[in-house]
Amino acid sequence: MPTTFQEYFKEAGGLKNGPATDRARAVALLGTAFTNLRLDLTEFAKAAKLIDQLAALPDELPGIRRVKVLLAGERNTSHMGLAIRTALTAVGTLVELREAPLGAWRQTLLEALERKSPWAPDIIMLDPWGPDIPGPPLSASAGETSAFAIRTAAGLRAYQDVALTIGARLFLHTACGLPHGLTGPLERTLPAAPARFRETLNAALADSLPSHVSLVDTAAAAESCGLRQWYDERYRFHGKFPFGPTCLDAYARAVLATYRAVCGPIPKVLVLDLDNTLWGGVVGDDGLEGIKLGPETAEGDAHHAFCRYVLDLRERGVLLAVCSKNEVSLAREVFEHHPHMPIKWPQFAAVRCNWQDKAANLRELAQELNVGLDSLVFVDDNPVERVLVRAALPSVTVVELPPDPSRYIRALDDLKLFVATRLTGEDLERSALYERRREFEHQKQEATDVGAFLTGLGMKASFAPARLEDLPRLAQLEAKTNQFNLTTRRFSETELRGLLDDEASWVFAGHLSDDLGHHGLVTSVVARVDSDTLQIVSWLMSCRVFSRTLEHFVINLLVQHAANQGLTHLSATHFPTAKNALLSTTLSELGFERQETIDGATTWRLAVTSPSRRTYVSVNPADQAQCGTLATSRR
């Protein structure tokens, strides 16, 4: 495995003229280089040149997504273009980039609107801010400043609409702070002082975001670099660059964070080693009192801060798991009795404390949590374990932890793995939902008769046309579901909104609850009427609720819906991927009959006259009215 950029670059360069699999590997190598290293301007330039060569060939590369990016900025964006191309290789994306000419981004966007070029961008990156951002007079009140900021944000609306019209997403850059103190404390107290105005402006942008627009938080990147470092004024004057070349890596990571949050893939589980990762020392040797955790030592304080960071991630919907070579009783004691351990034992969704190899443990963890191996992020201080896991399970993300625990948070945070643009109710509840699921699996193991067990769960569900407030969660299901996903064609929130208004299309959302609690919005169907058939275009189900006959419940209602509409059949087209093979079995069990297979996609058909499927899920009485009127009312 290469370690320096030069080694990665040489290996990737050697593959650029090879077959598609070689070129896909070249993209992946550049992505790993960006992930594990901190690149400088020269290295970004080399990587971007190679990416352009790889993107120039039009053929499909296995596992690689191609994206057209239009970079539009008020100032010289050429170094930003290098960073964008390089950063997105970290998520297997090959960028074809075009830049609006300096000083002409408005014209370029309006030309895109008039479709003067057949080249249609998928993403528009917009940094509309010049070195001086016009603000209110210094004497303006807080209210006047806020109104000014709202007007400035509204001034960008026309360009946001360009993206909407041409079907692109807009990545809008936030306005960065200022490096100079001027009058010192007064700049904090005056609402209209430029530094404060920029904060107000960013808040106004954030408060008025349409669903196709996301923020690239350049202001946060600038702060994390230090504003003096960010604005190396020499480059402002020398080349009209908005920020200096030494901050390019920080900018690239801000872009990656937004892109991954919007387009995925986003991992789900943080798998943690214990000794020397969550605390200093080895609990088996040093004992509960001997490990370093908490304010008594610098090292212990660093580990404590890392535990708190991990808990912050959990609060945002990331599942935590343990994979440690330890006696489970000793490990558990730390979480139950150490005065400075902020994480509690039940907050882990799954635990593997044993002496078998970590790759085997990670496979088991993925199985237990019902997620793919690529949903796992593995954190371990031991480089040997990391090498072993990388070799055995290349799809697991392995974090390169530095030797110093005070840098652990930075190492994990810089990877921009657990990113998001929205927080849904399901995110806030997820860990609790997994605790319920663990309870469910436990009861299932104890029950001898599956039917009796499922009956005993008291499952109630609603399945009805989606409402506007369901859209964020529906889009999230589209982005995150890999296993129970018929086509892996992923609808965005904007597309789903369009489908709600489309007369020939139906979007359904299903909520499940049982005696253990609410599971939330866990299944969705997008269907389209085509002559006598209701075509299922997308069908998703959260892996938490597999094997409960909810799929039977859904199809029964869809059949009833189709019959009420005077249709004779349901159809579903399954595009098999590495992960969604279970749908083939499921469709067959549901009574669908296999039709033709074209280009790997298999069509299945079901007559509405087919006998209904056995389900242990009953209609939620609270939603009965809604389900009953499924056929007549749309929302």
Add this chain to the structure above:
Amino acid sequence: MNPDITTLVASALDISPDTLSPDSGPANVPEWDSLAHVTVITAAEKAYGVELTVKEMLSVQSIAKLRQVVEAKRG
């Protein structure tokens, strides 16, 4: 001076050092565009531990001139 300045420029421009001479600069090397100019300057600043002024940045129109500016700064 270590590394050799021609090698450094060649590496920053991602071209072979054999194609460069002391007279090579933005005017006669196609790869040496305005962004590459910044790349060359930041690479030289990093390698030799110096900081060029905006005026010096503009004055560096050849490898020979870059060498002269850097050597003057290093004393």
